[in-house]
Amino acid sequence: MRREYFELTVDNVDPDAGGNHDKPLVRIAFHGPDGLLTNRLTGPDGELLAADETDVAFRLRDALEDGPDAEGVVAVTNRVTGDFVLELNEEADDVRRFIRAAREYGRAAADDEEGRYRVEITVDGEELVTYDKRTFLVYDPDGNLLRGESLIPSGVEL
Numbered sequence: 001m002r003r004e005y006f007e008l009t010v011d012n013v014d015p016d017a018g019g020n021h022d023k024p025l026v027r028i029a030f031h032g033p034d035g036l037l038t039n040r041l042t043g044p045d046g047e048l049l050a051a052d053e054t055d056v057a058f059r060l061r062d063a064l065e066d067g068p069d070a071e072g073v074v075a076v077t078n079r080v081t082g083d084f085v086l087e088l089n090e091e092a093d094d095v096r097r098f099i100r101a102a103r104e105y106g107r108a109a110a111d112d113e114e115g116r117y118r119v120e121i122t123v124d125g126e127e128l129v130t131y132d133k134r135t136f137l138v139y140d141p142d143g144n145l146l147r148g149e150s151l152i153p154s155g156v157e158l
Contacts, residue, residue: 003073003088025117055137056137058137074090102116119133
């Protein structure tokens with residue numbers, strides 16, 4: 001599936017005027033062939049994958065030391081099969097800013113079980129799935145997990 005089929009936007013990455021944090025939201029819009037994304041998001045039972053059946057990650061293509069021009073790939077994967085559901089290019093600074101906002105929201109939220117951020121995936125403007133997520137893993141260009149850059153809830157062992 002082509003990365004050009006996707007457009008990513010984010011909301012709620014900055015605190016409001018009172019210094020409060022709303023749940024960060026990432027919207028992924030798909031504009032590709034009919035049924036392609038829906039098929040990838042459908043499990044063996046014929047139902048769309050649930051939040052706990054997916055993972056969200058960011059793999060750097062450039063080292064973070066390369067500064068504001070570092071880029072990488074945001075991916076949503078099927079947790080059971082490991083298959084990529086979707087991938088799209090994104091700047092590392094934007095992803096890091098989003099993860100910081102999700103951390104801040106998690107610190108302020110009364111219930112971490114509801115998720116630290118929300119992912120909405122749409123197909124041609126129609127909502128397909130919405131996931132409340134707690135984890136967002138970041139990997140270096142060699143595939144090594146960057147724990148300090150990742151969003152990992154306390155008590156979770158990887």
